Amino acid sequence: MTILDGKATAAIIREELKEAVLKRKSDGKKIPHLAAVLVGNDGGSVSYVTAKVKACEEIGFESTLIRYDETVSEEILLQKVANLNQDNSIDGFIVQLPLPKHIDELKIIQAIDPKKDVDGFHPQNIGKMVLNLPGLLPATPAGIIELIRRNEIETEGKNCLIIGRSNIVGTPLSILLGRNGKPGNCTVTLAHSKTSNLKTLSLEADIIIAAIGKPNFIKANMVKDGAVVIDVGTTRVEDASRARGWRLVGDVKFDEVAPKCSYISPVPGGVGPMTIASLMINTLKAIENKSK
Ligand code: NAP
Numbered sequence: 001m002t003i004l005d006g007k008a009t010a011a012i013i014r015e016e017l018k019e020a021v022l023k024r025k026s027d028g029k030k031i032p033h034l035a036a037v038l039v040g041n042d043g044g045s046v047s048y049v050t051a052k053v054k055a056c057e058e059i060g061f062e063s064t065l066i067r068y069d070e071t072v073s074e075e076i077l078l079q080k081v082a083n084l085n086q087d088n089s090i091d092g093f094i095v096q097l098p099l100p101k102h103i104d105e106l107k108i109i110q111a112i113d114p115k116k117d118v119d120g121f122h123p124q125n126i127g128k129m130v131l132n133l134p135g136l137l138p139a140t141p142a143g144i145i146e147l148i149r150r151n152e153i154e155t156e157g158k159n160c161l162i163i164g165r166s167n168i169v170g171t172p173l174s175i176l177l178g179r180n181g182k183p184g185n186c187t188v189t190l191a192h193s194k195t196s197n198l199k200t201l202s203l204e205a206d207i208i209i210a211a212i213g214k215p216n217f218i219k220a221n222m223v224k225d226g227a228v229v230i231d232v233g234t235t236r237v238e239d240a241s242r243a244r245g246w247r248l249v250g251d252v253k254f255d256e257v258a259p260k261c262s263y264i265s266p267v268p269g270g271v272g273p274m275t276i277a278s279l280m281i282n283t284l285k286a287i288e289n290k291s292k
Helices: 006-026 043-059 074-086 105-111 123-130 139-150 170-178 198-204 254-260 271-290
Strands: 033-039 062-068 092-095 159-163 187-191 207-210 227-231 235-238 246-249 261-264
Touching: 006 043, 006 139, 006 271, 033 043, 033 074, 033 271, 043 062, 043 271, 062 074, 074 092, 074 105, 092 271, 123 170, 139 170, 139 227, 139 271, 159 170, 159 198, 170 187, 170 207, 187 198, 227 254, 254 261
Parallel strands: 033 062, 033 092, 159 187, 159 207, 207 227, 227 261
Antiparallel strands: 235 246
16 A cells, blocks of 8 residues: 655645746746735634745745735725736635625635636636646646656556535646646546445545545445545644644545555645645646746
């Protein structure tokens, strides 16, 4: 069994990006600049955005963090998005989700200039992905594809079960793994809460990708010997033994599932760091696309 070490893989990608920044510098080109808009104080969102800013610093990207109170109006947020779209010094930006209930997330996403949409959530980028045209891919699915690619996992002809059909993970990932590419050419099944025969499907799957948000949902009796298991789930579970009072738990019951797998990704240290690495790759792509 091989651990899909997202932390180590993301560190390699950051080194590659560092090189690309140094090359841009020596060529007298602009340094990529990522901005992040953070609304409110949700613990998860704050730590994701902090990690993104830290990754920028390490790579040598410029970064700007823009914070708003959770009471900020949709209008002010849309105005900020319009400003960032216009601001030539900013090459890419994200608006960290989820947003407070009074703000229409889709409206915000659709207001972002697709060329600066480094989260890859804009309908134009999703459409390009579906048509296999160059664009900015959604960060988490792209990170998973990169983890598969760099670990040379064969996907062609494999039965792949993706559990969870969100717009940011499961649905785009089903397109990427089903398309004619490498990685790709899987026979994809996209499961969700209305799927009636999940255990039968999971026992037939060569590759299982869990993006549900239910701790330890995938048990050993749902996984066939030699399967590849990728765990996207990250749920904060109370843990008094930790100084911060919680720990991150994935959707896969790691200890019992791991011995059956050919490859498995851990939580933390699997998909999470790859998502941040993808965001950085997209930021570099965004600045490179500017000059095209
Ligand atoms: P989400 O919007 O939270 O939706 C969960 C999905 O799971 C839905 O499609 C739902 O089905 C499905 N589901 C719920 N119960 C199920 C069940 N019993 N059987 C089968 N499917 C079931 O999804 P998300 O935003 O993709 O998040 C999923 C998890 O991934 C969360 O833990 C999130 O924190 C994590 N995540 C991690 C990263 C990372 O970088 N590591 C990035 C994004 C998300 P319905 O559609 O029918 O409701």
